[in-house]
Amino acid sequence: MKILDFRSDTVTLPTKEMLEAMTHAKLGDDVYGDDETINRLELLAAEKIGKEAALFVPSGTMGNLIAVMAHTTPGQEIILEESCHIYLYEVAGIARLAGVQARTIPGINGLPPLEAIKNAVRQENIHFPETGLISLESTHNMSGGMTLPLKEMASIYHFAKEKGIPVHLDGARLFNAAKHLQVEAKEITRYTDSVMFCLSKGLSAPVGSILAGTQDFIVKARKLRKMLGGGMRQAGVIAAAGIVALEGMVDRLAEDHVNALLLAKELNSIKGVSVDLEKVHSNIINVDFYETGFKAPGLASKMKDKGLLVNPRNDRVIRFVTHRGVGKEEVASAVEVVKEILKG
Numbered sequence: 147m148k149i150l151d152f153r154s155d156t157v158t159l160p161t162k163e164m165l166e167a168m169t170h171a172k173l174g175d176d177v178y179g180d181d182e183t184i185n186r187l188e189l190l191a192a193e194k195i196g197k198e199a200a201l202f203v204p205s206g207t208m209g210n211l212i213a214v215m216a217h218t219t220p221g222q223e224i225i226l227e228e229s230c231h232i233y234l235y236e237v238a239g240i241a242r243l244a245g246v247q248a249r250t251i252p253g254i255n256g257l258p259p260l261e262a263i264k265n266a267v268r269q270e271n272i273h274f275p276e277t278g279l280i281s282l283e284s285t286h287n288m289s290g291g292m293t294l295p296l297k298e299m300a301s302i303y304h305f306a307k308e309k310g311i312p313v314h315l316d317g318a319r320l321f322n323a324a325k326h327l328q329v330e331a332k333e334i335t336r337y338t339d340s341v342m343f344c345l346s347k348g349l350s351a352p353v354g355s356i357l358a359g360t361q362d363f364i365v366k367a368r369k370l371r372k373m374l375g376g377g378m379r380q381a382g383v384i385a386a387a388g389i390v391a392l393e394g395m396v397d398r399l400a401e402d403h404v405n406a407l408l409l410a411k412e413l414n415s416i417k418g419v420s421v422d423l424e425k426v427h428s429n430i431i432n433v434d435f436y437e438t439g440f441k442a443p444g445l446a447s448k449m450k451d452k453g454l455l456v457n458p459r460n461d462r463v464i465r466f467v468t469h470r471g472v473g474k475e476e477v478a479s480a481v482e483v484v485k486e487i488l489k490g
């Protein structure tokens with residue numbers, strides 16, 4: 147049985163070129179700053195996203211946690227959209243390890259409205275914690291890969307600057323957002339003080355993420371990474387794949403977006419299945435099976451029996467993610483599997 151894996155873009159395997167680059171990478175002890183390949187990746191990444199400096203980290207989760215720790219002090223409060231990855235899917239690291247309190251705001255397609263952010267920022271009062279950070283996410287996972295509009299990001303950033311509050315972007319899929327907005331990634335990150343993006347998702351590297359910001363921020367971040375156990379020695383062996391990812395895999399994300407829209411349209415045409423096509427911005431789609439009368443987890447397990455792997459979001463919605471491992475043919479096969487199951 148052929149496996150159709152639509153669970154996540156994290157399942158992408160390294161390319162031949164990546165494996166080749168890994169074999170020949172110039173290595174050293176990165177904790178001493180001696181790994182040429184890591185140094186090259188960090189410079190390249192910083193340059194590509196318009197930040198002074200960058201840091202290679204083992205995962206997006208660690209990158210976000212380090213960002214929160216570097217920007218805040220324990221006992222502060224940080225403002226987050228309520229369905230963001232940092233709040234929902236990072237094991238409460240910000241509470242346990244950064245010691246900050248989350249102040250969540252309901253979003254509209256992943257965007258926390260500026261007015262709500264303004265209301266959430268703390269005034270000086272003996273009873274109140276200080277607001278230490280505003281964190282945004284684009285593309286926004288829970289909303290189905292939607293991109294935050296640049297105009298709104300700019301307004302939030304300008305407000306935050308007035309208040310002296312830093313802004314972090316969880317840009318796990320930053321380059322997908324840039325592709326959708328048809329801008330350079332820099333045009334997004336200019337409205338943030340720090341940004342994390344993943345090399346290990348659609349960009350297909352096996353491991354790793356980048357955290358970027360000012361020189362001073364990255365000095366702090368590097369020390370925090372060491373504290374968290376993320377000082378990785380000859381990690382150029384994986385950073386080599388990251389360089390190939392950044393140099394060669396960004397443009398191909400467009401294919402994933404085309405395939406996601408194709409899948410969305412095909413599924414949407416099945417009776418009882420609905421996808422809001424207006425909301426398909428990138429490589430993630432939220433598919434609502436409510437009208438079919440089936441529960442999403444049950445459907446997902448039937449799909450698995452037929453080789454189609456997906457992640458249910460809740461009782462009615464299943465998430466499908468496109469990536470380098472699933473092309474037009476796999477999209478067509480996935481649609482067939484769904485049709486077969488619904489036919490009973």
Ligand SMILES: *Cc1c(COP(=O)(O)O)cnc(C)c1O
Nearest residue numbers: 205206207208231287316318344
């Ligand atoms: C995947 C993801 C992360 C975390 O990345 P890991 O490398 O899996 O730890 C953070 N934020 C968002 C939006 C993600 O999709």
